[in-house]
Amino acid sequence: MINIEALYKVSYGLSIVCSGDKNRGNGFISNSVFQVTAEPPKFAVCCNKNNYTAEFIQRHNAFSISVPDQNVSSDIIGSFGSKSGKYFDKIAGKTIRYGDTGVPVILNRCIAFFEVKLLQTVDAGTHLIFIGELINAEVLDNNKEPLTYLYYRQVRKGVAPKNAPTYIDKSKLEKPKTNLISKRYKCPG
Numbered sequence: 001m002i003n004i005e006a007l008y009k010v011s012y013g014l015s016i017v018c019s020g021d022k023n024r025g026n027g028f029i030s031n032s033v034f035q036v037t038a039e040p041p042k043f044a045v046c047c048n049k050n051n052y053t054a055e056f057i058q059r060h061n062a063f064s065i066s067v068p069d070q071n072v073s074s075d076i077i078g079s080f081g082s083k084s085g086k087y088f089d090k091i092a093g094k095t096i097r098y099g100d101t102g103v104p105v106i107l108n109r110c111i112a113f114f115e116v117k118l119l120q121t122v123d124a125g126t127h128l129i130f131i132g133e134l135i136n137a138e139v140l141d142n143n144k145e146p147l148t149y150l151y152y153r154q155v156r157k158g159v160a161p162k163n164a165p166t167y168i169d170k171s172k173l174e175k176p177k178t179n180l181i182s183k184r185y186k187c188p189g
Contacts, residue, residue, distance in 0.1 A: 012149035016066040016080050016106045017045050018091070019056035025096075025104035026053045026085035029077060031149045033065050041134035043116050046127050052085040057118060057130050062101035065114040069144035072109040080106075100136050111141040 018027035032046035045063060047054045057063045068076065079090050095107040099115035107113070116132035 014068065014077075014147045014149055015045075016068060016076075016110070017047070017053060017063055018066070018104045018106055019053055019060050019063040020091070020104055021060060021102045022098060024056075025091040026056050027080050027090055027104070027106060028053045028085075029081035030065075036131060041137075042119070042131060043114060043134055044129050044131045045116075046124070046129050048127050054128055058121065060101070060103060061118040062099075062103045063116050063118065063130060063132065064099055064103045064105040065116065066106040066110040067112045068147045069109050069111050069141065070147050071144075072147055076106075076108050107140065111144050111146060112137070112139050 012031040013033065015030050015033045016027050017030045017033065018025055020026055028047065028051055030045055030047065032044075034044055036042045036044050043065065045057075045065065047057065053063075076094075079088070079094075083090065091104055097105045097107055097113075099105050101115060101117060103115065105113045105115065114134055115136035117135050118130055118132045120131040122129040122131065
C-alpha cells in the first residue's frame with residue numbers, strides 16, 4: 001500500500017522553467033528541478049511530454065530556471081502553472097532577461113536564476129527529464145526565501161496541476177477498507 005502522505009515528505013522547490021527566444025518563449029512551474037553534478041555543474045528538469053515548453057527546450061537546446069521567492073504573486077504562479085502556452089503568451093508583460101543562449105529568464109519576484117545548455121533528454125514515460133550544463137547563474141536577492149512545494153501547499157494552499165510529476169488523481173486512490181461489522185453503542189442514560 002502506498003501512503004500518499006509519504007510522497008509529500010520529499011522536499012521540493014518550485015521553479016519557473018522557460019525556453020524559447022526573443023520571437024516566442026514559454027515556461028512552466030516545475031517542482032522537479034535538481035542539480036545532478038558539481039563539476040561541471042549540471043541540472044535536470046522534469047517536464048510532462050504534453051507540456052508546450054518541452055517543444056521549446058528541444059528546439060532551442062537550452063532552458064532557464066528562475067527561483068521565485070515565497071511571496072511571488074498568484075498571478076505569476078497561475079500564468080506559468082495552470083494555463084497552456086499554446087493559447088496564452090506566458091512571457092508577455094513579465095520582466096525578462098535573455099540569457100547567453102537567448103532563452104528568456106523570468107525575473108519577477110525571483111531570487112536567483114540559472115541558464116542551462118541541454119545535453120541529454122531521458123524519456124521517463126509520461127515525462128521527459130532534460131539534463132544540461134550550467135552556463136550562467138546569478139543571485140538576484142539574498143534577503144528572501146525560495147518558494148518550496150511544502151510552503152506552497154501548506155501556507156498558500158496550492159495544488160499540483162495535472163501535468164506535474166507530483167500530481168495525484170485522488171479519485172483513483174484505493175479507498176480505505178471499512179469494518180463491515182459495526183458495533184452499536186447505547187448511551188446508558
